[in-house]
Amino acid sequence: MKNKKYIYIALAISIILTGGFISYKKYNSYLDSGLYGKPLKQINADKILPYDKQITSKIAVIDTGVKLDNTFLEKSIIKQEYTDQMSQSSQQSHGTMVTGILTSNGNGHSGPGGLIPKSNILSIQTGTDLGMSSKQLIQAINIAIDNNVKIINISLGTTKDSPELQTVIKKALEKDITIVASAGNNGNSINYYPAAYEGVISVGSINEKKEISNSLNLSNINIFAPGENLLTTTANKKEQDYFTGNSAATPVITSIVAVMITENPNLTNSDIKSILVSSADTKTYKSNEIKIVNLKNALKKASIKNQKA
Known part of the structure; x- marks a missing residue:
C-alpha cells in the first residue's frame, strides 16, 4: 500500500475533494424545475x-460508472466500459449523478432533464x-483515447x-x-490534478448568487x-436527487463544450478553452x-472562429 496514490471521489459523508456533495434538499425555487431555470439564465x-x-x-x-436501468437514462445512448477489477455491480452513485446532468431524459418536471439529451x-x-x-x-483515459472520444469529463481528481x-493527459x-x-x-494553495495540468479545462462551482461554492485554488480554475442543487439521476431507488459541488459544475461545462463542437466542428481543444475564457463574464472575488x-457569447465567438477558418 506504500506510495500508492488514491483519487478520492466526492462523497456527502466524508471529506470531499471535488466538492461533489449529494444534497437531499426538497424542491428549491432556485432550480425552477431542475437545471432549466435560474442556473441556465445565470x-x-x-x-x-x-x-x-x-x-x-x-x-x-470517467467516473464510478452509471446505473443504466435508471428510468431517466434508459433512452440515453450510453456504453459502459470498465477498468481492471471493476464490474457493473460496483457502486455507481457519483457517476450516475454526473452523467444525468449531461443526458438524462426527463423534462425538468417529471424528472431530471439533461443539458444535452x-x-x-x-x-x-x-x-x-x-x-x-x-x-x-490512467487506464480509463487510455480507454477513452482508444474509443476515439472528442471530450472527456473527469469530475474527480487528486492532490498528488x-x-x-500527466503523460496520458498530454497524449489525449x-x-x-x-x-x-x-x-x-x-x-x-493546493493544486488538484488533472485539473491543474496545462491544457485541461479546470472547473469550479458557483451558487445562485454567483458566489464561489468552495475554498479553492483560484489561480488554477479556468x-x-x-x-449547487442541480437535479439529476441517482443510482438508488429514488432515481433522482439534487447534486452540489465542482463535480456537478463540471458536466455543465462539458455540455457547453459539446454544443460548441457541434456548432463548429473545426474548433480545436485550445480554441475551445480560449473561447470559454475570453467570452466569459468577469467577476471579482476576494x-x-x-x-x-x-x-451565448461562447457560441458567438465559436461562429466567428468558423468564419475565419
Missing part, C-alpha cells in the same frame, strides 16, 4: 439548453464511491502530481481531445459554472478575477 444559456440537436462528439465520462456517452467505470487508484484513472498521469490533448476536469476544494461561463 450563464446566458436558457435559450440554448437543453440542446435539441444531436451532439456530434462522443463524450467519455441527444448525446453519445462512453461511461468508463474506474472506481467506486470510495475511491480509485491513479493507475485506474503524477508524471504518468495531442489527439485534440478536450478534457474538462473538476477543481478541488482543498484550500487556496471557468466557473452553476453547481481580489481575484474569476470567469463565469457565458454560453
Whole structure:
C-alpha cells in the first residue's frame, strides 16, 4: 500500500475533494424545475439548453460508472466500459449523478432533464464511491483515447502530481481531445490534478448568487459554472436527487463544450478553452478575477472562429 496514490471521489459523508456533495434538499425555487431555470439564465444559456440537436462528439465520462436501468437514462445512448477489477455491480452513485446532468431524459418536471439529451456517452467505470487508484484513472483515459472520444469529463481528481498521469493527459490533448476536469476544494494553495495540468479545462462551482461554492485554488480554475442543487439521476431507488459541488459544475461545462463542437466542428481543444475564457463574464472575488461561463457569447465567438477558418 506504500506510495500508492488514491483519487478520492466526492462523497456527502466524508471529506470531499471535488466538492461533489449529494444534497437531499426538497424542491428549491432556485432550480425552477431542475437545471432549466435560474442556473441556465445565470450563464446566458436558457435559450440554448437543453440542446435539441444531436451532439456530434462522443463524450467519455470517467467516473464510478452509471446505473443504466435508471428510468431517466434508459433512452440515453450510453456504453459502459470498465477498468481492471471493476464490474457493473460496483457502486455507481457519483457517476450516475454526473452523467444525468449531461443526458438524462426527463423534462425538468417529471424528472431530471439533461443539458444535452441527444448525446453519445462512453461511461468508463474506474472506481467506486470510495475511491480509485491513479493507475485506474490512467487506464480509463487510455480507454477513452482508444474509443476515439472528442471530450472527456473527469469530475474527480487528486492532490498528488503524477508524471504518468500527466503523460496520458498530454497524449489525449495531442489527439485534440478536450478534457474538462473538476477543481478541488482543498484550500487556496493546493493544486488538484488533472485539473491543474496545462491544457485541461479546470472547473469550479458557483451558487445562485454567483458566489464561489468552495475554498479553492483560484489561480488554477479556468471557468466557473452553476453547481449547487442541480437535479439529476441517482443510482438508488429514488432515481433522482439534487447534486452540489465542482463535480456537478463540471458536466455543465462539458455540455457547453459539446454544443460548441457541434456548432463548429473545426474548433480545436485550445480554441475551445480560449473561447470559454475570453467570452466569459468577469467577476471579482476576494481580489481575484474569476470567469463565469457565458454560453451565448461562447457560441458567438465559436461562429466567428468558423468564419475565419
